[in-house]
Amino acid sequence: MPSITNSAGSFFNRSLAQMADLRSGIERTRTQIATGRKIERGSQDPAAAAQLRSVARREALAQVEGDNAARLGQDLAAAADEVEAVSNLLQRARELAVQAASTPLGPDGRRAIAFELEQLGQELFTRSNAVSLTGEPLFAGQSSGTAFTRDAAGNVTYAGTPESGAVPVAPGTAIERGLPGSEVFQFDLGGTPTSAFAVLGALTTALQGGAGDPVAAANASLAGLDAALDTTGRATTILGTRMAWVEQVETQQAERRVALAERRSRVGDTDIADAIVRLQQSMTALEASQSAFARVSSLTLFDALR
């Protein structure tokens, strides 16, 4: 007997599957709201997951680059402070040299000047070996030892490297860490390489009585001091420019971090309003489907037959 039947088992299976679908949808939306993340597993949206991974990597690296830039800024500022102090010091030395060059000053006066110049020399040496907040030498280039050493005869020599190395602060951007001491304290005078230490030392020795004509020696030292001042002035400019650069990079980094966060949020975060509306919709559908099931399933002939 061919017949069209509506199997009871089939009806229950169908209803169950539909309600299970709705329930799992609700569960997923609820998880999205609770975790705030749209994607639990990569396979839910492979392309978005890959984007999230690359954003996460960029964010991690941007964080480190930001820290690097901040520390680089500090190091450069410390170096700039030292160079400015050195400038002032050399300025004072020049004033003293001019005083010493004036004839009325007697040998005693010159000795007093020589004494002060010696102190300035000490300070210059100390400043040349200044260290950063973390204890690294500021003017030793890539060397971690002291920048300048002084031998028994009082000769100061540069012990660092001629380059200071660069720190990456953004993709493709690396900024020099500082200035090597050779570019701050050493210069050519009339074609001969010399240094601020040598000029100051020579003047001190001359004024202490080491030269037959201290006035001439003082006059002669002015050219050297001017050259030393020029060098430190140049160093200040370079450091200032780099600090400005770091600041600019930091601004860009902050903007990029915001952009990255926005992008991550757009790709991976739950849109709460949207999710709640969808949740409400699914719940309404589930409730309706449950009550429809309850009513339809009671519609059997057995109930009608009494």
Next chain:
Amino acid sequence: MPTAIFTIGRSGLTASRRSLELTAQNIANADNVDYSRRTLTQGELVMTGNIGNNAQDSLGGVRPGTIERAESSLVQRQARDSSSALSAAEAEFFAMKEAESALEASGVFTGLVDFEAALTRLQNNPTEPALRLSALESARKMAGNFRIANGTLANARNLVQAEVSAKTLTVNELAGELAKVNADLVGSREGTAGRAALLDARDKALRGLAKEFGISPTINANGTADVMLNGTPPVALVTGATTSPLATSFAADGTVTFTVGGTPTVPAGGAMAGRASALAEMAGLQTGLDALAVSAINITNAAQANGVGLDGNPGPPIFAGTGAGSINVVLASADGLATAAAGSPAGSRDTANLAALISALGDASGPVSGTDSLLLGLSSRVSALETRSEGLSVVAASAEAELLRETGVDLDTEAANLVRLQQAFEANSRVIQVAAELFDTILGLR
């Protein structure tokens, strides 16, 4: 003849009572998925006597016929085939989903990025002990994450393998059951309740087998079923009352091979085929993961050898190992990190070699982007499998609904039958009552 009316009424009573019994049976089995609806066939009973040309008919009522089982081999086959396809897709999907969570949650990518970030931070001040130590520790963490990924992947593989072994037992059990049913079917009589129950058992076994393997059953005239497993080559699993045992073995890379009665075969459908391809894909993943670990080891160690550490000596290797399972940090002291280019003096703050290492790690051919593409490939694959099994589950559900429509019990029909048969029973008893009254009338003639 009043006696004939008695007989007719009695036969009607018997027929309606037996139909009622079947209806009750149908209702009782409404929830039994393996049960196929039964109906009772009935035939008119007429006795004809001949003497010469004189034929005389005598009505004998109704003869309860055979128990018929609602059957539809085509729909059965559709349901079996669609469930094979769905099981294959689902088994592969669930296995690969496991592998996906294993690789994603183990943090191989995060570990590599953290290592990269720690090295970038070290560039800021390569001689600072804290930064060096943190770089070394993030290397250790990265190696640990590789080992975790290796372990969780092995775990996912073991789960699938255990399932394959367990289901092999199920398949052999089902095949044995089918062979036994086949043997019993040969001796069973057509149209009996016992035969209908055996046919139910046969279809149940076939459905069970179809879940695990794609099968091509041949239903013979006597109701027995011979089963061929689809695959290359196709092999006979059950022939009549004999079965060929299914055996599985696992290769060193975790892939599975099936033999049926000693003949190796590659199954072409069902959950086993899904698991087999999942195992093959996991072997591929393992190779990929090992290659990533080896690339991280080689790039880092090569960079170490190219530069010098804090003491001015060439950097010793950071990692040792031959794959994701064995990668570990062997560098004893963070001072050994070769940040400076070769030839630099001890304590140099040069970062040329460190920069080379960072760019090699982050390069398009390096482990970071390798991990990204491995994960992207895997999650795309899982997503495709999910879509496929969702589609197939719709197909399978509709085939199942079709099968239930053909063979399942409709309670409304059965309720209507109950009323109808009850009335038929009452009517037949009324016939007997009438016959008795007729008889009494005759006996009462005075």
